[in-house]
Amino acid sequence: MIDRSTQRSVGYGQATAADIDAGLRKYMLGVYNYMSIALLITGLAAFGVSQSPELLQLVYGTPLKWVVMLAPLGMVFFLSARIHALAASTAQLLFWVFSVLMGVSISYIFIAYTGESIVRVFFITAASFAGLSLVGYTTKKNLSAFGSFLTIGLIGIVIASIVNIFLASSGLSFVISILGVLIFAGLTAYDTQRIKLMYMESDHSEVAQKKSIMGALSLYLNFLNMFLFLLQLFGNRE
Incomplete structure (x- = not known):
């Protein structure tokens, strides 16, 4: 983690605190813009697939469903491991492709749930996300230890979700959903602080853009998972 006092002493020439704060606001705005565009792409892709019986049959009625399910996860790992070696433009393109794949993979929600409830839960998620992200941005408390605890919890619900595929327990599914909302709510605040502290005024524009993309990916995943669990x-x- 990079302390803000350290950040203020780093930069090209004699950068003032005001310059750095303005740069930080621009950097964070870039993160939220990437995240918002990715969510829009995901929503459009999900709705588009849900309106086509042929595409739904292709996605969920053939072995292609495993590709649709696993490809987004593979892209997350790939971006996380290779972001340093990728050009920012390539990383951005992969992020948009990932957003489309995620949309295809969750297109079932438009079949399983009413449109009214999807819209309602989306706005509940958006309001909750905004508040939690604001807490992460403004708090003076170091959330790193909190983040480690939440990561362990995340691993736990992933394992429980896999187990429940075979058990098909509605009770366990309910518990997983509640824990999922709480964990991704906490991760939203933690990741916002982490992304903020990654900012350095002296970053080259290419590095700053790649940081923005990876930050947007983290917040996108938090938002989407919180939305799905609330749904x-x-x-x-x-």
Whole structure:
């Protein structure tokens, strides 16, 4: 982690605190813009696939469903491991492709839930996300230890979700959904602080853009997962 006092002493020439704060605001705005565009792409892709019986059959009725399920996860790992070696333009393109794949993989929600409940839960998620991200941005408390705890919890719900594929327990699914909302809510605040502290005024524009993309990816995943867990809890099924 980079302390803000350290950040203020780093830069090209004699950068003032005001210059650095303005740069930080621009950097964070870039992160949120990337995230918002990715969510829009995902929503459009999901809705588009849901309106085509042929595409739904192709995605969910053939072995292609495994590609659709696993490809987004593979791209997350690839971007995380190779972001340093990629050009910013390539990383951005991969992020948009990832957003499309995620949209295809969650297109079932438009079949399983009513449109009204999807919209309602989306706005609940958006309001919650905004508040939690603001907490992460403004808090003076170091959330790094909190983040480690949440990461362990995330691993736990992933394992529980895999187990429940075979058990098909509605009770366990309910518990997983509640824990999922809480964990991704906490990760939203933690990741916002982490992304903020990654900013350095002296970063080259290429490096800053790649940081923005990876930051947007983290917040995108937090938002989307929180939305899906809330939808499981409060969505009205068709």
